[in-house]
Each structure stands twice: as C-alpha cells, then as structure tokens.
Amino acid sequence: MANVKCNPDLVRERAKCSFDVNELIHLIDGGENATKEKRHFEETIFSVKELQDAVPEEYLSHKDRYENAVRKATILRDVCREYMKKYNYKPNRFRVGHGVFKDVSPFLLHDGMFVATIIGQGTPEQQAEWLPKAENMQIIGTYAQTELGHGSFIRGLETRATYDPKTEEFILNNATLSSFKWWPGGLGSTVNHCIVVAQLFINGKSYGIQPFIVQIRDLNTHKPLPGVKVGEIGPKMGFQTANNGFLGFENFRIPRMNMLMKNAQVLKDGTFVKGMNEKLTYGTMVMVRVGIVGDCSLNTSLAATIAVRYSAVRHQSKIKAKEPEVQILDYVTQQHKLFIAIASSHVFRNVYSWLSKSYLNVMKDLAQGKQDHLPELHATACCLKAVCSRDAGSVVEECRLACGGHGYMTSSNLPLVYGFTIATVTYEGEQTVLLLQTARYLVKAWLAALQGKVLAPSVSYLSDWLKNDNVRWQNTPEGIVKGFQHVAAGKVKAAYDTIQKYIKLGKDYEDAWNLASVQLMKASEAHSRSILCEVSWGEVIRTSASPNLLQVLKQLAQLYLVYWTLETSGDFLVYSNISKDDIAILREKYEELLAAIRPNAVGLVDAFDLRDEILHSTLGSYDGRVYERLMEEALKSPLNQESVNASFHKYLKPLMEKAKL
Ligand SMILES: CCCCCCCCCCCCCCCCCCCCCCCCCC(=O)SCCNC(=O)CCNC(=O)[C@H](O)C(C)(C)COP(=O)(O)OP(=O)(O)OC[C@H]1O[C@@H](n2cnc3c(N)ncnc32)[C@H](O)[C@@H]1OP(=O)(O)O
Numbered sequence: 204m205a206n207v208k209c210n211p212d213l214v215r216e217r218a219k220c221s222f223d224v225n226e227l228i229h230l231i232d233g234g235e236n237a238t239k240e241k242r243h244f245e246e247t248i249f250s251v252k253e254l255q256d257a258v259p260e261e262y263l264s265h266k267d268r269y270e271n272a273v274r275k276a277t278i279l280r281d282v283c284r285e286y287m288k289k290y291n292y293k294p295n296r297f298r299v300g301h302g303v304f305k306d307v308s309p310f311l312l313h314d315g316m317f318v319a320t321i322i323g324q325g326t327p328e329q330q331a332e333w334l335p336k337a338e339n340m341q342i343i344g345t346y347a348q349t350e351l352g353h354g355s356f357i358r359g360l361e362t363r364a365t366y367d368p369k370t371e372e373f374i375l376n377n378a379t380l381s382s383f384k385w386w387p388g389g390l391g392s393t394v395n396h397c398i399v400v401a402q403l404f405i406n407g408k409s410y411g412i413q414p415f416i417v418q419i420r421d422l423n424t425h426k427p428l429p430g431v432k433v434g435e436i437g438p439k440m441g442f443q444t445a446n447n448g449f450l451g452f453e454n455f456r457i458p459r460m461n462m463l464m465k466n467a468q469v470l471k472d473g474t475f476v477k478g479m480n481e482k483l484t485y486g487t488m489v490m491v492r493v494g495i496v497g498d499c500s501l502n503t504s505l506a507a508t509i510a511v512r513y514s515a516v517r518h519q520s521k522i523k524a525k526e527p528e529v530q531i532l533d534y535v536t537q538q539h540k541l542f543i544a545i546a547s548s549h550v551f552r553n554v555y556s557w558l559s560k561s562y563l564n565v566m567k568d569l570a571q572g573k574q575d576h577l578p579e580l581h582a583t584a585c586c587l588k589a590v591c592s593r594d595a596g597s598v599v600e601e602c603r604l605a606c607g608g609h610g611y612m613t614s615s616n617l618p619l620v621y622g623f624t625i626a627t628v629t630y631e632g633e634q635t636v637l638l639l640q641t642a643r644y645l646v647k648a649w650l651a652a653l654q655g656k657v658l659a660p661s662v663s664y665l666s667d668w669l670k671n672d673n674v675r676w677q678n679t680p681e682g683i684v685k686g687f688q689h690v691a692a693g694k695v696k697a698a699y700d701t702i703q704k705y706i707k708l709g710k711d712y713e714d715a716w717n718l719a720s721v722q723l724m725k726a727s728e729a730h731s732r733s734i735l736c737e738v739s740w741g742e743v744i745r746t747s748a749s750p751n752l753l754q755v756l757k758q759l760a761q762l763y764l765v766y767w768t769l770e771t772s773g774d775f776l777v778y779s780n781i782s783k784d785d786i787a788i789l790r791e792k793y794e795e796l797l798a799a800i801r802p803n804a805v806g807l808v809d810a811f812d813l814r815d816e817i818l819h820s821t822l823g824s825y826d827g828r829v830y831e832r833l834m835e836e837a838l839k840s841p842l843n844q845e846s847v848n849a850s851f852h853k854y855l856k857p858l859m860e861k862a863k864l
C-alpha cells in the first residue's frame with residue numbers, strides 16, 4: 204500500500220504519526236508472523252479475478268445478487284480449501300468475507316452455527332458421521348430455531364418432534380403458521396440440511412426443546428424432500444445475500460440418531476435421559492454471542508477507517524475567517540464523533556479476547572462435568588453481546604453521519620456496514636431480552652452479597668460496595684473503573700429494592716420483576732459498562748509495547764473511560780461520590796485526549812490494516828482519492844450507460860406535450 208499515490212492530506216497525516224503503525228498492526232493480529240500470514244492469505248483471495256464484481260452488486264436484481272453471492276461463496280470455499288492444504292493455515296474467512304460479498308455470505312450460518320452445533324451438541328459418533336461431510340461441504344446446513352411466532356422465548360417454540368418407538372424415528376410437524384421456522388440464513392435456497400430446534404414429545408409428554416439434524420433437500424436435485432415446505436423470506440434492511448428462509452414439516456420422519464445427543468438422549472424404547480444441565484442445549488448461542496463481541500470490533504473498525512480517512516481528506520468551512528478551509532477532522536466535534544469509534548474497536552477486541560478465554564475455560568470445565576462457572580459465563584456473554592452490538596450500531600451510524608451527504612451514498616459502504624452491524628443487536632438474542640437474563644444473575648448475586656456469600660469475580664464488586672459505598676472519587680483510570688462499579692452496584696440495589704417494594708405492595712414476584720424491568724435493564728447495562736471499562740483498561744496496562752505505542756493505547760483506553768463517564772454523568776452524580784468539579788476536570792481531560800489523539804488518527808485507522816477490497820468504500824480507500832472514486836462509481840450506474848433513457852420518450856415527453864395543450 205505504501206507505494207500508492209496518495210492524497211497529500213493523507214500523506215501529511217501519516218508523516219505526523221507518533222507511533223509505529225506496523226507495531227500496532229502486529230499487536231492487533233497477535234504477532235508479526237500472524238500479520239504476514241493474514242496479508243498473504245488476503246492477497247491470495249483478492250487476486251482471484253472471479254471474486255471481483257464487474258458490476259456493483261447494488262445494481263443487480265434480488266435474484267441475481269443471490270446467485271452471484273453463491274457463485275462467489277463456492278469459489279471462496281475452493282480457494283480457502285487449496286490454501287489450507289498448501290500452507291497448513293486456517294484462515295479467517297469472516298474478515299475477507301466482507302470484501303468478497305460486501306454484505307453477508309449465504310454460507311454464514313453453515314460456518315457460524317451448523318458446524319458449531321454439530322461439534323457442541325453431537326456425541327462423538329454423531330460428530331464422526333456429520334462433521335467431515337459438513338466441513339467438506341458435502342452437505343450444507345443452517346441453524347433453524349426461530350419461528351414466525353417465537354424468537355426470544357425459545358421454550359415457546361412450536362415445531363414438534365414426536366418419537367415413534369416402533370420405527371425408532373422422530374416425526375416432525377409444523378401444525379400452525381406461527382410454528383414455521385422463519386429467518387435461518389441460507390435456508391431460502393442454499394442449504395440441504397439444518398439443525399432444527401423442536402419440542403420433543405414422547406408418549407404425549409413434552410421434554411422441552413432439543414436440536415435435530417435434518418436433511419430438507421435432495422442432494423442431487425436440490426428439490427425439497429416430500430413433507431418439507433421451504434422458501435426465502437424476501438428483502439430485509441440488510442443481510443440481503445444471507446438468503447434467510449422459512450421452513451415447515453408435515454409428518455416428516457428422521458431417524459432417532461438425528462437428535463443431537465451430547466446432552467439429553469432418547470433411547471430406542473423412548474426412554475428420555477436428562478443431560479447434565481438442560482441449558483447446555485443453548486450452547487451454540489453462547490458461543491456465537493461471544494463471537495459477536497469480536498465481530499463488533501471488526502465492524503466498528505470498518506466504519507472508523509472510512510470516516511477518519513474521509514475526514515482527513517475533506518475540507519469544509521473555516522475555523523478562522525482569514526485562514527483556508529480546514530480538514531473536517533480538525534473540528535473537535537468531528538473528533539468527538541470519530542475517536543470513540545477507534546477506541547471502541549480496541550475495547551471490543553480486548554474484551555472479546557478476555558471473554559473467549561472465559562468461554563474456553565468453561566468448555567474445559569464442562570467436559571469434566573463441572574458447571575460452576577456456566578451461569579457467570581451466560582450472564583456475561585448476554586450483557587456484553589447486547590451492549591457491544593448496540594454501541595457498535597450507534598458508532599457506525601455516527602461515522603456515517605460524520606461523512607455528511609457522501610456517507611449516505613451506497614458507494615461509501617457505510618449504509619451496508621450499518622445494515623449488517625445493526626442486525627447483531629437483534630439476532631442471537633434481542634438486546635433487552637439478553638440484558639434481562641443478566642439482570643436475573645445480578646439480582647441473585649446481590650442477594651448472595653447481602654447474605655455475605657463469596658461472589659464470582661465479575662460481580663465481586665457488589666460485595667465490595669456493600670462493605671463500603673463511600674469510597675472517595677479519584678480522577679484516575681482506576682478511580683473511574685471503580686466509579687463504574689459503584690454506578691452498577693447502586694443500580695442493582697435500586698432495582699432489587701424496587702422489586703421488594705412491589706412485593707410488599709402485594710404483587711407477586713413476576714409482576715414485581717416486570718414493573719422494575721426498566722431499572723433491571725439499566726442495571727445490566729451499567730454492569731456491562733463496568734466490565735468493558737475494567738477489562739479493557741486492565742488489558743492495556745498489561746500490554747507490552749514500545750513507549751510510544753503504549754502511550755497511544757492508553758490515551759484511547761482513557762478516552763473510552765472518560766467518554767462514557769461524561770455520557771452517563773447523571774448516573775455518576777447519583778451513585779458515586781463524583782462532584783461537579785470532578786466532572787469539569789473530566790471534560791478538560793476529554794478535550795486534552797481528543798487533541799492528543801488527533802495527530803495519530805489516520806495512523807490508528809491504518810493500523811486496522813483493512814485493505815481497500817475489504818472496505819469497499821469510495822470515501823475510505825488508502826489513497827484518499829475520494830472525489831475521483833465517487834465519480835468513477837457514479838459512472839457505473841446503468842442509467843449512465845445511455846445518453847437518453849427510454850422513459851423520456853415513453854413518459855416524460857408525452858407528459859410535457861400534454862402540458863402544452
Ligand atoms: C481490525 C480490528 C479487528 C479486531 C478483530 C478482533 C477479533 C475479531 C474476531 C472476529 C470474530 C468473528 C466471529 C464471528 C462471529 C459470528 C459468527 C457466526 C455468525 C452468526 C450469524 C448469526 C445469525 C443469527 C443467528 C440467530 O439468531 S440463531 C437464534 C438465536 N436465538 C436466540 O438467541 C434466542 C434468545 N432466547 C434465549 O436464549 C432464551 O429464550 C432465554 C432468553 C435465555 C430464556 O431461556 P429460558 O429457557 O426461558 O430460560 P429462563 O427461564 O429465562 O432461565 C432459566 C435459567 O436458565 C439460565 N440460562 C438461560 N440460558 C442459558 C445458557 N445459554 N447457558 C446457561 N444458562 C442459561 C438462566 O440464567 C436461568 O438461570 P436461573 O436464573 O434460573 O439460575
């Protein structure tokens with residue numbers, strides 16, 4: 204990239220960077236070698252001509268766009284397979300996927316959830332049967348859980364799997380319209396298999412929801428098998444190429460061994476054997492929620508790169524009347540909009556890495572029959588997924604708005620990035636629903652704290668606060684982290700007290716919970732923010748890097764802490780010992796941090812190392828040829844391929860002529 208002829212503003216910006224951009228790239232990637240491998244892989248992918256679109260996708264019809272995405276997904280799969288063989292390297296397909304598809308691969312659910320569920324929910328025999336076929340793409344699958352009538356409340360799913368001991372089969376049925384599966388990615392026209400989550404019935408008795416692996420289309424003709432009704436759900440706000448679909452069964456039989464039985468089992472005679480914990484059936488969702496935190500980091504870095512590079516190139520208005528028009532990046536309000544995006548991407552990455560480690564530790568424990576840390580993992584993954592996805596959505600939209608009119612152009616890619624980022628707020632557990640799951644855990648933890656019990660590490664601050672809620676405020680990063688914990692503890696206490704108040708007024712627990720649920724949701728958000736602040740600050744101070752880089756990373760981490768303290772200063776005034784003067788000091792600190800980060804802004808987004816092919820943006824390319832690219836892309840419009848469009852003779856001219864009469 205270094206040899207590209209660049210916009211002079213970007214050249215100047217790069218020259219003033221105070222740290223070594225390559226050092227940060229290596230740090231993000233996990234080492235110099237990892238960067239080399241990543242770049243070699245990406246170079247290979249993006250030099251495949253067939254993966255490059257001649258016509259921008261947006262001009263294709265819904266059908267053509269889907270077919271093009273499938274074409275590219277198969278080529279990508281082949282290239283990756285060869286690459287893995289040749290270099291013995293497992294590439295990150297998600298990152299290049301943004302470049303290849305712009306939007307989402309129709310195989311996303313195959314990779315992200317179908318294979319993962321076979322691993323997480325299948326017995327060793329079932330894995331031996333299905334996994335090689337799924338990994339080689341001999342079969343293509345998705346994860347079919349959500350129905351027209353139920354997505355959040357999965358105990359309410361209606362698809363039935365009734366066991367028939369005579370034939371040792373399950374009979375799948377969707378008797379009502381609301382029971383039809385609705386949403387699964389790839390289901391529309393791509394997959395031939397799916398994991399179907401259905402209510403298990405044996406001898407008329409319900410045994411709750413279980414996962415089944417089901418072939419739905421013929422492997423040769425791709426026709427739906429008899430008893431299967433399947434199709435696509437139509438255009439959406441984003442995710443256009445994900446090929447989301449619907450599915451229903453009528454007396455469709457599958458063998459007993461197609462129920463994934465790592466946890467619960469159904470024996471030949473119809474005996475139901477309970478698993479260690481029925482919630483382990485929800486395991487794939489926990490894994491994907493952890494992954495979404497990492498995905499939020501990537502999505503935020505895409506938007507930040509586009510908006511920061513554009514803001515360095517764009518000149519508009521003046522700060523001083525007699526001086527030239529300034530780069531819009533020099534407006535402090537613009538820095539306020541954009542630097543939090545850079546900081547958030549780093550925070551999400553650090554927290555993702557921390558959460559992944561917790562996830563892997565809990566998986567190891569579960570393999571040995573220990574489940575003590577499962578509730579904490581579930582609670583933490585729920586609230587972090589909810590808050591990070593919401594933040595990422597807001598940050599991406601703020602970046603788009605920060606690009607003014609050009610940010611509204613599809614060719615900026617910001618509308619598309621927003622489309623797939625904002626979907627993460629809803630899928631894999633709607634945000635409020637997940638925050639309330641964490642609130643259940645917080646209320647229990649609070650009760651345990653009141654009883655003097657030892658709490659799990661992520662909530663131990665509740666006991667500390669109970670012992671001493673009068674800690675003096677300190678305007679240091681550690682002091683701010685403590686402040687966030689005080690806010691969270693204060694909100695948990697207030698929500699808990701509200702539930703107790705309603706119970707005293709004669710409400711039962713569930714109604715009291717619903718009445719207090721806005722407070723519970725806010726307590727859960729505050730808990731997440733305290734984790735995001737504590738973990739990200741902790742990770743940064745443990746980072747080993749050159750002094751120059753470390754200084755910049757600390758500035759970003761502090762910016763995140765101060766930004767969110769100021770955004771929630773009302774909460775701090777209510778629940779901590781912060782004073783008005785402390786807030787004024789923080790405002791000053793915030794302005795200092797924006798000024799300190801300003802010279803490094805372009806270097807920081809360069810360090811996300813996102814190739815132009817991944818950014819897909821007229822505004823965000825490395826060379827900053829913004830206006831040239833906007834015009835080049837505009838000229839690709841089919842309407843510009845003819846000097847007069849047929850509609851003139853057909854409609855406009857007659858209209859004008861009628862007006863003359
Ligand atoms: C450059 C820089 C870059 C940097 C880069 C950095 C790194 C970058 C890395 C990049 C990484 C990229 C990676 C890519 C990632 C994405 C890939 C995949 C693609 C994904 C596409 C996905 C598409 C979307 C797919 C989908 O959308 S698929 C459908 C998803 N659907 C849902 O998510 C339904 C939500 N609903 C429920 O999950 C339940 O309904 C419900 C609410 C829990 C209630 O469940 P219920 O059974 O009613 O339980 P309760 O009664 O409420 O609770 C009863 C008791 O059980 C407890 N408990 C409930 N659960 C659980 C649980 N799990 N585990 C344990 N316990 C649980 C609860 O704590 C309570 O305990 P107690 O309090 O009693 O002690």
Ligand SMILES: Cc1cc2nc3c(=O)[nH]c(=O)nc-3n(C[C@H](O)[C@H](O)[C@H](O)COP(=O)(O)OP(=O)(O)OC[C@H]3O[C@@H](n4cnc5c(N)ncnc54)[C@H](O)[C@@H]3O)c2cc1C
Pocket residue numbers: 312345346347348349352353354355356385386387388442447626629630631632633634635636639
């Ligand atoms: C792009 C996309 C891709 C998807 N892909 C898949 C897929 O591959 N496979 C799959 O199975 N599913 C998929 N889904 C479905 C997704 O998982 C669900 O849409 C999601 O879990 C939310 O459920 P819902 O649609 O039922 O929302 P609802 O639960 O109906 O939410 C509507 C409102 O009700 C509120 N609400 C619901 N319950 C409660 C409660 N207990 N307390 C308080 N408020 C509540 C919510 O907060 C929300 O405000 C996808 C969805 C999207 C958008």
